[in-house]
Amino acid sequence: MENYLYAIVMGIAVGVINRVLMLRNDHRNYPTYPHGHLTHLSLGFMAAALGAVAVPAIAEADYTAATFLVLAAQQFRDIRNMERETLNRLEETKMVLRGADYIEGIARVFEARNYLVILSALVTSGLVVYLNFIYALAGAVVCVLFSLCLMNGKFIGDIAEVEKAELYFDGSLLKINDIVFNNVGLPQVRKKILDEGLGVIIKPKDDNARLTLDALGQRMAIIHDVVSILGSKVEVDEKELTPMARKDPDKGYLALYIVANEPDLEILIDVIKKVPVLESAYNTTLKTFLGRKAAD
Amino acid sequence: MDIGLHGVILAIVTTDANKICGGTCPIFAAHGDEEKEELGFKLARVLGGTVHDLGNGVYIICRHH
Numbered sequence: 001m002e003n004y005l006y007a008i009v010m011g012i013a014v015g016v017i018n019r020v021l022m023l024r025n026d027h028r029n030y031p032t033y034p035h036g037h038l039t040h041l042s043l044g045f046m047a048a049a050l051g052a053v054a055v056p057a058i059a060e061a062d063y064t065a066a067t068f069l070v071l072a073a074q075q076f077r078d079i080r081n082m083e084r085e086t087l088n089r090l091e092e093t094k095m096v097l098r099g100a101d102y103i104e105g106i107a108r109v110f111e112a113r114n115y116l117v118i119l120s121a122l123v124t125s126g127l128v129v130y131l132n133f134i135y136a137l138a139g140a141v142v143c144v145l146f147s148l149c150l151m152n153g154k155f156i157g158d159i160a161e162v163e164k165a166e167l168y169f170d171g172s173l174l175k176i177n178d179i180v181f182n183n184v185g186l187p188q189v190r191k192k193i194l195d196e197g198l199g200v201i202i203k204p205k206d207d208n209a210r211l212t213l214d215a216l217g218q219r220m221a222i223i224h225d226v227v228s229i230l231g232s233k234v235e236v237d238e239k240e241l242t243p244m245a246r247k248d249p250d251k252g253y254l255a256l257y258i259v260a261n262e263p264d265l266e267i268l269i270d271v272i273k274k275v276p277v278l279e280s281a282y283n284t285t286l287k288t289f290l291g292r293k294a295a296d
Numbered sequence: 297m298d299i300g301l302h303g304v305i306l307a308i309v310t311t312d313a314n315k316i317c318g319g320t321c322p323i324f325a326a327h328g329d330e331e332k333e334e335l336g337f338k339l340a341r342v343l344g345g346t347v348h349d350l351g352n353g354v355y356i357i358c359r360h361h
Binding site for chain 1: 333336337340341344346347348349351355356360
């Protein structure tokens with residue numbers, strides 16, 4: 001019986017540690033600090049408790065309890081809805097939107113991380129019950145490393161090259177290379193864009209990357225991350241300075257322009273390279289037979 | 297979800313009213329480019345729109361969603 005207590009305590013501890021390690025606060029400022037963190041740590045604790053209790057419940061042949069735990073674990077699906085709802089509400093007051101793809105990606109990640117917490121707590125407590133603490137410790141380390149590995153997805157820098165580009169006006173049309181962004185009527189706004197605007201092109205490394213960058217959600221995610229670090233001079237009633245990402249339909253690369261509060265081109269390029277590739281936008285067409293044929 | 301600009305024409309400012317053939321939005325005639333720019337700017341701020349230059353002496357003020 002005492003062994004079960006140790007198993008549950010250790011399972012919960014490993015689960016909570018895992019959740020803490022997966023809870024990052026970066027430039028995107030989400031989840032918000034401190035209350036958003038508190039919410040997720042609390043949910044992480046509950047997930048860890050569920051996972052830690054499962055094996056002792058089964059070992060005691062308490063199958064009703066085990067079934068109940070599975071039902072309780074299903075409640076974590078609501079985390080995705082909770083995140084989606086919160087982020088969608090926040091979109092209403094944002095001038096530069098995250099976009100549905102980014103929101104879905106974030107919501108999915110938060111849900112998945114709680115399942116990882118359940119898994120790490122379950123493995124740890126199971127190893128304590130059936131083997132010993134040493135194996136449990138090793139299992140916990142493996143689970144935590146596995147969770148951290150899943151956090152390291154691909155970035156735009158892995159699938160594309162980001163280069164400086166020149167903004168210019170062809171009459172009233174704002175352009176980079178042959179890509180048209182917008183028609184800017186007022187001369188003073190054109191001057192401001194030429195003086196303060198930054199332009200880059202994002203060249204995909206292969207056809208998979210081209211399709212990924214083609215996704216509107218991925219483009220919105222890039223713009224959102226850039227604005228969250230460099231800021232934007234777009235105002236409620238002055239939409240001329242809205243940052244945009246447009247595609248060259250023939251060559252497949254993207255051009256991005258922004259009038260930033262911090263007009264630092266090097267940082268802009270670095271930020272774009274570190275934008276995550278969204279799960280919903282990530283494309284692996286070249287791994288398929290027909291995709292490779294089409295790319296010939 | 298769309299990241300593009302699209303919307304409605306709120307007003308037209310022109311130095312040559314003969315180039316406008318009807319429509320449902322107000323048309324403002326300006327005497328010269330300077331007045332056209334001034335009118336375009338003010339209308340855009342009042343209406344919450346964006347000024348676009350059609351290149352033939354006509355500005356359209358659009359609202360984008």
